[in-house]
Amino acid sequence: MKLLVVEDDRETALYLAKGLSESGYTVDRAGDGREGLFLATGGGYDAIVLDRMLPSMDGLAMLGALRAAGISTPALILSALGSVDDRVKGLRAGGDDYLVKPFAFSELLARLEALLRRGAGTAATTKLRVADLELDLLTRTVRRRDKPIDVLPREFRLLEYLMRNAGHVVTRTMLLEHVWDYHFDPQTNVIDVHVSRLRQKIDKSFDSPLLHTVRGAGYCLRPPEPQASR
Amino acid sequence: MSAEKLVAPTLGAWAAPRRVFGNAQRLLRTHAFRLAALYFLVFAVSVLGVLLFVYWTSADFVERQTEATLDAEITGLAEQYAQRGLSGLVQIVAARSAGDRGDGMLYLVTDPSGAPLAGNIAAWPTGVPARTGRLSFSTAARVKERIEAHPAQGASFIIPGNYRLLVGRDISDATGFRNRVRTTLVWAGLVALGVGLLGGTAMSRNLLRRVEQVNRTSERVMAGNLSDRVPLDGTSDEFDQLAANLNRMLDQIERLMTAMREVTDDVAHDLKTPLSRLRVRLELALLDPAVGSGQSEAIRAAIDEADRLLATFNALLSIAELESGARREESEALDLSEVARSAAELYEPVAEEKGFVLSLAAEPGVKVRGSRHLLSQALANLLDNALKYADRGEIQIRVQRGEGCAALEVTDRGQGIAEADRETVFDRFVRLERSRSTPGNGLGLSLVRAVMRRHQGTIELADNRPGLRVRLEFPELVT
Numbered sequence: 001m002k003l004l005v006v007e008d009d010r011e012t013a014l015y016l017a018k019g020l021s022e023s024g025y026t027v028d029r030a031g032d033g034r035e036g037l038f039l040a041t042g043g044g045y046d047a048i049v050l051d052r053m054l055p056s057m058d059g060l061a062m063l064g065a066l067r068a069a070g071i072s073t074p075a076l077i078l079s080a081l082g083s084v085d086d087r088v089k090g091l092r093a094g095g096d097d098y099l100v101k102p103f104a105f106s107e108l109l110a111r112l113e114a115l116l117r118r119g120a121g122t123a124a125t126t127k128l129r130v131a132d133l134e135l136d137l138l139t140r141t142v143r144r145r146d147k148p149i150d151v152l153p154r155e156f157r158l159l160e161y162l163m164r165n166a167g168h169v170v171t172r173t174m175l176l177e178h179v180w181d182y183h184f185d186p187q188t189n190v191i192d193v194h195v196s197r198l199r200q201k202i203d204k205s206f207d208s209p210l211l212h213t214v215r216g217a218g219y220c221l222r223p224p225e226p227q228a229s230r
Numbered sequence: 231m232s233a234e235k236l237v238a239p240t241l242g243a244w245a246a247p248r249r250v251f252g253n254a255q256r257l258l259r260t261h262a263f264r265l266a267a268l269y270f271l272v273f274a275v276s277v278l279g280v281l282l283f284v285y286w287t288s289a290d291f292v293e294r295q296t297e298a299t300l301d302a303e304i305t306g307l308a309e310q311y312a313q314r315g316l317s318g319l320v321q322i323v324a325a326r327s328a329g330d331r332g333d334g335m336l337y338l339v340t341d342p343s344g345a346p347l348a349g350n351i352a353a354w355p356t357g358v359p360a361r362t363g364r365l366s367f368s369t370a371a372r373v374k375e376r377i378e379a380h381p382a383q384g385a386s387f388i389i390p391g392n393y394r395l396l397v398g399r400d401i402s403d404a405t406g407f408r409n410r411v412r413t414t415l416v417w418a419g420l421v422a423l424g425v426g427l428l429g430g431t432a433m434s435r436n437l438l439r440r441v442e443q444v445n446r447t448s449e450r451v452m453a454g455n456l457s458d459r460v461p462l463d464g465t466s467d468e469f470d471q472l473a474a475n476l477n478r479m480l481d482q483i484e485r486l487m488t489a490m491r492e493v494t495d496d497v498a499h500d501l502k503t504p505l506s507r508l509r510v511r512l513e514l515a516l517l518d519p520a521v522g523s524g525q526s527e528a529i530r531a532a533i534d535e536a537d538r539l540l541a542t543f544n545a546l547l548s549i550a551e552l553e554s555g556a557r558r559e560e561s562e563a564l565d566l567s568e569v570a571r572s573a574a575e576l577y578e579p580v581a582e583e584k585g586f587v588l589s590l591a592a593e594p595g596v597k598v599r600g601s602r603h604l605l606s607q608a609l610a611n612l613l614d615n616a617l618k619y620a621d622r623g624e625i626q627i628r629v630q631r632g633e634g635c636a637a638l639e640v641t642d643r644g645q646g647i648a649e650a651d652r653e654t655v656f657d658r659f660v661r662l663e664r665s666r667s668t669p670g671n672g673l674g675l676s677l678v679r680a681v682m683r684r685h686q687g688t689i690e691l692a693d694n695r696p697g698l699r700v701r702l703e704f705p706e707l708v709t
Contacts, residue, residue: 084601
């Protein structure tokens with residue numbers, strides 16, 4: 001997977017590159033909008049991470065130029081501006097996700113992975129399946145090992161989001177944004193309680209847990225490892 | 231609710247446009263209308279004054295002249311009588327009555343039986359008593375070929391020996407003149423008042439229109455459209471000067487706001503970048519497999535500390551942005567009960583886990599204009615506070631329609647806030663707890679108030695007996 005990081009702050013760019021390389025990506029760097037546009041137009045990137053405030057060419061302008069040239073590489077915008085309006089502007093300019101600085105590196109990683117999966121394209125499906133857990137989008141029912149599980153509408157959406165991102169870390173902020181459409185972090189650990197309620201329903205009476213807490217990052221729904229299940 | 235009200239002043243961020251020409255009752259309250267009414271009143275009084283003066287100096291003057299002539303005539307006759315007795319009086323009356331002198335003077339001297347001795351009236355007028363004094367009577371006058379009854383004024387005297395004297399003057403010309411003057415003045419007055427009424431209305435309409443232009447522009451500016459300006463009509467009158475001054479002021483405000491926004495953005499950028507770097511450094515250090523478990527605990531603690539610092543910093547910036555109007559958030563028609571339901575649904579599990587009962591009583595269809603994001607955040611802050619400070623018991627979210635407003639209430643059964651503290655809790659970094667041991671930064675209510683100001687709303691704290699009742703009021707959106 002090849003990524004382009006467009007960031008004018010040298011140190012941030014270096015650390016982003018380092019962290020992303022350690023996570024298994026090939027990373028190219030650009031220091032301003034023009035260079036970024038030049039590199040991105042050259043193509044071959046799976047995703048672009050770009051800062052909104054860039055010298056010589058603003059991040060949004062660069063993205064606009066890129067989209068106008070017909071290049072649809074998924075782009076994650078980093079910005080110090082966090083209002084919903086700023087976010088909407090960023091997404092309208094052609095961004096696929098928007099992350100407010102300062103961010104947790106794990107958050108960036110989780111979102112980038114979600115973006116890359118979306119870029120790969122998921123076929124329209126009516127059933128999601130992770131191990132023996134099955135979610136039917138049409139009848140809006142959940143079953144595990146063919147036993148029906150009763151979930152509330154919001155829990156259904158929570159589970160749907162987790163299952164669509166199965167095997168990957170999903171952060172609390174991502175859940176707030178996608179399941180509740182909230183773009184702020186409440187002081188109370190509201191998400192944790194929702195997740196633990198969901199966990200009670202899908203994991204409690206089964207020996208192999210599917211929903212895991214990833215310390216310092218978020219949650220991950222994944223099939224049990226073969227050796228662990230034995 | 232007898233609680234002291236703490237009402238945050240409103241800044242017209244999302245004011246619904248007001249229409250002055252809404253109905254007649256409103257028109258009556260406008261300053262322009264009162265000005266026009268006053269103008270009309272003064273105008274009417276002065277016109278009436280002028281007309282009365284004209285009437286007095288013309289019609290009354292003629293009348294007074296008649297009186298003076300009569301007096302002079304009577305004095306003259308009295309002198310003749312004193313010098314020459316009755317025969318002298320008869321002679322002089324006969325002399326003055328001879329021929330038509332054109333001055334309309336009337337004379338008559340009769341003997342005790344009432345038979346005329348001299349004069350230009352045929353007989354003592356009927357209905358006129360024979361005594362000394364002023365009187366009005368009617369006399370027959372020849373106008374061209376016809377005989378007409380003309381009004382006359384005069385005085386009669388009983389002369390010793392029961393002779394009688396009548397001196398009068400035909401006042402038909404004076405009366406006709408007076409009537410003509412009166413008619414003219416009444417018409418002139420009516421025309422002047424009509425013109426005054428039209429003028430006043432036109433003046434007030436013009437005034438109102440120009441004041442409305444200023445009003446509408448300032449409303450649009452307050453709503454966030456900083457580049458709007460009051461239109462000038464090029465007459466360079468006071469209104470144009472006012473508009474030009476307002477526009478210059480708006481230019482300055484816009485410049486300052488832009489500068490402020492730039493500074494805020496720059497500060498956010500400049501301070502968040504190193505903080506973000508710090509955080510990334512720490513996180514990357516955690517990825518290193520060489521880091522021992524004790525070190526990784528320390529690093530996690532450092533990350534948490536950095537996060538708290540950042541949260542405080544972000545909250546401060548949000549409040550500053552909201553209060554300065556620098557923050558742009560899209561406003562839309564919102565169902566307040568939906569906002570409340572969504573937040574209640576998010577908080578219900580955590581409330582239950584902490585031993586609270588969170589309930590929602592929402593009247594449906596209560597609409598406001600605002601930002602769902604900001605209102606949700608404000609409500610979340612209130613719920614965070616209730617969960618943090620109320621220990622346990624019931625927490626209720628209520629959405630009601632008040633008098634011309636939409637209200638959102640969050641009530642708890644905790645210790646509440648003492649009346650003396652209900653103002654200070656809105657200040658930044660104020661935490662009532664002396665030990666400051668509960669996590670938090672003391673910015674939650676400051677942010678709620680900033681959000682309410684942004685929505686032209688108010689926030690008030692009251693006693694829930696026991697507990698705290700936070701009431702948010704918004705202008706209701708009528709669709």
